[in-house]
Structures are given as structure tokens and as C-alpha cells.
Amino acid sequence: MAANPECSPTQLELPGTMEAAERLCGELLQEAVRKGFGEEDLFAIHLALEEAFVNAIQHGNQGDPSKKIHVQYSITPSRFEISIADEGPGFQPDALPDPREPENLYKCSGRGVLLIRSFMDQVQYNSKGNQVRMVKFKSKPGPGKDSNSPPQNVL
Amino acid sequence: MDQKSPNMTIDYVGGDVIVATLVDEKILEESQIQALESSFLPLIEENNPIKLVVDFSQVRFLTSSVLGLLIRLSKKIYESEGILRLCGIQPKIYEIFKITRLDKVFDIYPTRQEALEGLV
Numbered sequence: 001m002a003a004n005p006e007c008s009p010t011q012l013e014l015p016g017t018m019e020a021a022e023r024l025c026g027e028l029l030q031e032a033v034r035k036g037f038g039e040e041d042l043f044a045i046h047l048a049l050e051e052a053f054v055n056a057i058q059h060g061n062q063g064d065p066s067k068k069i070h071v072q073y074s075i076t077p078s079r080f081e082i083s084i085a086d087e088g089p090g091f092q093p094d095a096l097p098d099p100r101e102p103e104n105l106y107k108c109s110g111r112g113v114l115l116i117r118s119f120m121d122q123v124q125y126n127s128k129g130n131q132v133r134m135v136k137f138k139s140k141p142g143p144g145k146d147s148n149s150p151p152q153n154v155l
Numbered sequence: 156m157d158q159k160s161p162n163m164t165i166d167y168v169g170g171d172v173i174v175a176t177l178v179d180e181k182i183l184e185e186s187q188i189q190a191l192e193s194s195f196l197p198l199i200e201e202n203n204p205i206k207l208v209v210d211f212s213q214v215r216f217l218t219s220s221v222l223g224l225l226i227r228l229s230k231k232i233y234e235s236e237g238i239l240r241l242c243g244i245q246p247k248i249y250e251i252f253k254i255t256r257l258d259k260v261f262d263i264y265p266t267r268q269e270a271l272e273g274l275v
Contacts, residue, residue, distance in 0.1 A: 018184065018185070022184075040247065043216070043247050046216060047216075047218065047251070050183050050218045051218060051219060054218070054220070099255055099256075100255060100256040105256060105257070105259075105260050106226055106229075106230065106260070107226070108223035108224075108226050108227055109219075109223050111219040111222055111223075111255050112218075112219050114254065114255060115219055115251065115254060115255070118254045
């Protein structure tokens with residue numbers, strides 16, 4: 001993938017398949033490695049990307065491969081930012097049942113949005129609910145915690 | 156006797172305890188989830204009630220779809236009064252269990268040895 005200028009986001013349109021999403025996910029993580037993100041940040045970004053793409057492709061586009069996924073991203077040495085939009089009707093993330101509540105603990109799905117919100121620093125949905133914007137700021141290594149250590153087989 | 160399926164290694168310990176070691180470093184694709192489910196379901200049905208330890212020590216990354224699989228499996232196992240224990244979960248993955256509060260739902264042990272205590 002060509003390196004994108006730091007301040008101008010790259011825009012892409014993907015086929016609505018997990019294969020296409022996985023390819024892009026790998027490229028984005030490689031770019032984040034090149035920009036110096038550490039292992040913990042990469043884990044968080046990877047998890048958020050996987051959950052967001054699954055939501056967009058399987059729930060938003062309802063698995064219809066003819067529907068597209070629209071991606072806009074910018075990766076700088078200090079922040080990873082991405083917007084992922086699908087062509088579905090959207091949903092209201094704040095209306096989702098809390099999967100941590102006792103009555104929902106044994107439900108088999110519904111945890112992706114919670115994980116995205118937990119692992120990323122900023123998460124916003126558009127009003128229609130078919131686009132999520134996520135930001136991860138690069139962590140600074142602290143005492144006893146080397147989150148900026150070079151990734152080991154993260155990709 | 157030890158057996159292998161594509162996504163996990165099965166060890167029989169002490170006669171009736173089954174240790175399933177997940178061998179994929181990353182579990183995120185639907186095909187992997189389906190393959191695991193296809194491997195686990197016959198095990199649970201053929202060893203009823205099952206005493207099952209799932210060893211995650213080789214897993215470095217997973218998504219919420221694996222949590223869904225574990226919940227489906229646990230329902231089957233608990234219906235027949237079987238035992239399910241998880242072990243070897245890496246700290247970053249354990250964070251996923253904590254955030255979703257599934258650390259309160261599953262019996263999670265640091266090591267395979269500790270998970271086997273009281274079972275064999």
C-alpha cells in the first residue's frame with residue numbers, strides 16, 4: 001500500500017466481504033507498526049477493526065457482498081484513526097442491551113460494540129448508525145509497562 | 156490416546172478428563188469458529204457428562220465470536236451437568252473476558268495444571 005501523507009486521510013471502498021476486510025486490516029496494522037505503535041496498542045486496534053468490520057459486513061450489509069464498505073483512515077506517529085461505514089440501515093448503539101448485565105451474560109452475541117468502546121480511545125457513530133469512527137492514541141511506555149515494545153508476531 | 160483435529164489437540168488425562176488445546180494463534184474467522192464448534196460438539200455428546208479443560212496458552216488473539224462459541228458450548232456442557240474449565244489465557248485476552256464480565260461466568264485457571272486440580 002502506498003504511504004499516505006500524514007494529514008490527509010486515505011479513502012477506500014471495499015467489497016463487503018470478510019476476505020477484503022482481512023486484507024485491509026493486515027495492511028493497516030503493518031502501517032501502524034511502521035508508525036511505531038506498540039504491542040498493546042496494536043492488539044487494541046486489531047480487535048476494534050475485526051469487531052467493526054464484522055458489524056459492518058455481517059450486521060450492516062447483512063452479508064450481501066454486493067454492498068460496499070467505505071473506509072477512511074489516517075495513521076500518524078501519534079494516532080490511528082479510521083471510519084468504517086456500511087450500506088445498511090444503521091443501528092442505535094446506545095440502545096443495545098448491555099452484555100454485562102446478568103440477563104445478557106449468556107447471550108452468544110452483542111459484545112463487539114462494548115469491546116470497541118473499551119479498547120479504543122474515541123468511538124463515535126453517525127446519527128444513522130451505519131458508520132463508526134474510532135481513534136487510538138499511541139501509548140507512552142510507563143514504568144513497568146512497555147506498551148511501545150516492538151510487536152512480536154502481532155500481525 | 157491423544158488425537159488431533161485441525162484447530163485443536165485433544166489429550167485424555169486421568170481417564171475421563173479431556174484437555175483441548177487450541178492451536179491457532181489467532182482465532183477470528185468464521186470458518187475457524189465453525190471448525191472448532193464441529194470438533195467440540197461430538198466430543199461433548201460422546202463424553203456425557205464431559206469434564207473439559209480448554210487450554211488457550213497458544214492463542215494470542217481472538218474476537219468476540221470466540222466468546223459466543225464458548226457460551227454455546229458451556230450451555231451444552233452445563234445442561235448435562237458437565238464441567239468446563241478454561242486455562243492459559245494470555246493477559247490481553249483475559250482483559251476481553253474481564254471487560255465482558257465473562258470472567259465471572261467461566262471457571263478460569265492460570266495454568267493447565269491448576270485447571271486439572273480436583274478433576275483427576
